[in-house]
Amino acid sequence: MLTRKQQELLLFIHERMKESGVPPSFDEMKDALDLASKSGIHRLITALEERGFIRRLPNRARALEVIKLPEAYSPSLQPKRGFSPSVIQGSRDTPPPAPKAPQPLLDGNSVSVPVMGRIAAGVPISAIQNNTHDISVPMEMIGSGEHYALEVRGDSMIEAGILDGDTVIIRNTTSASPGEIVVALVDDEEATLKRFRRKGASIALEAANPAYETRIFGPDRVKIQGKLVGLIRRYH
Numbered sequence: 001m002l003t004r005k006q007q008e009l010l011l012f013i014h015e016r017m018k019e020s021g022v023p024p025s026f027d028e029m030k031d032a033l034d035l036a037s038k039s040g041i042h043r044l045i046t047a048l049e050e051r052g053f054i055r056r057l058p059n060r061a062r063a064l065e066v067i068k069l070p071e072a073y074s075p076s077l078q079p080k081r082g083f084s085p086s087v088i089q090g091s092r093d094t095p096p097p098a099p100k101a102p103q104p105l106l107d108g109n110s111v112s113v114p115v116m117g118r119i120a121a122g123v124p125i126s127a128i129q130n131n132t133h134d135i136s137v138p139m140e141m142i143g144s145g146e147h148y149a150l151e152v153r154g155d156s157m158i159e160a161g162i163l164d165g166d167t168v169i170i171r172n173t174t175s176a177s178p179g180e181i182v183v184a185l186v187d188d189e190e191a192t193l194k195r196f197r198r199k200g201a202s203i204a205l206e207a208a209n210p211a212y213e214t215r216i217f218g219p220d221r222v223k224i225q226g227k228l229v230g231l232i233r234r235y236h
Contacts, residue, residue: 002051005189007070009033009044010053014066023064036221040189110136113149113169119183121154121162121193137169141230146172148226150183150193157181157193160208162231168193169230174223181228187221196224 002010012032016024026038035041045064048054053070057063112134135149152166160181162168176182182196184205194205197214203222206214 002048002053002070005033006044006047006051006053009041010048010066010069013054013064014069017064017066035189036187040187110138111142113137113142113147115149115151115167117150118153119150119168119191119193121152121157121164135167135232137230137232142169142171143229147229148172149232152193156207156209156212157195158209160195162193162208162228163233165233167232167234168228169232170226171229172226174225176224176227183225183227185223185225186217188223191225193228196227 009029012029013023016022016028024032026041029041030038033041033044045054045056049056053066053068055065055067057065113136114134115132117132137147137149147169149167149169152162152164152168155164162181170183176196178197180196181193183191184194184196184203185191186205192205194207194215197204197206199216201219203217203219204214205217205222
């Protein structure tokens with residue numbers, strides 16, 4: 001199954017090759033998906049190749065071959081140049097509406113918080129920016145400000161007590177202090193849940209699992225989308 005950005009890139013390549021017979025350049029793909037760097041395109045192409053949707057032809061520049069398309073493909077789904085894929089808080093150019101403010105429930109002891117999709121606690125994934133449903137959260141958990149919830153996928157934060165399948169409650173903010181667990185947006189493309197650190201002028205996203213390395217980024221590559229204030233776990 002493809003993420004939204006993987007499908008958008010695949011369809012962009014397919015449509016460009018139908019029009020001109022030549023695959024788009026990495027710069028063209030970066031501009032079409034409104035990404036901050038070509039490294040994001042490299043990751044998407046590698047993912048498409050691993051899933052059997054495209055093939056890179058050896059010894060030829062810009063040589064890509066589309067092997068198959070998603071089952072649900074239709075021409076109306078093809079991406080347009082200049083579109084802005086969404087992440088948790090939206091793209092650089094067209095921010096979507098902020099998560100709605102919590103509304104008190106009838107019992108007066110809890111509030112309704114929107115679940116805005118999934119977040120990777122592991123290798124960063126494209127986040128889903130949809131209010132899929134709301135959950136009831138104790139009022140003492142969240143305090144003031146706007147909040148949203150995300151479903152955790154992955155095991156990189158297990159030593160911080162955050163497990164695959166948990167739901168994290170996030171305060172909507174663009175700043176954080178070192179040591180806080182944050183929702184971090186990397187290259188305006190991928191979202192991940194990690195501990196925020198500073199390494200000189202750079203930003204470090206630190207896992208709470210020795211199987212994962214700390215990732216270091218320039219300050220212009222990372223945007224804080226919120227910080228962890230609570231966690232909900234269901235036992236089946």
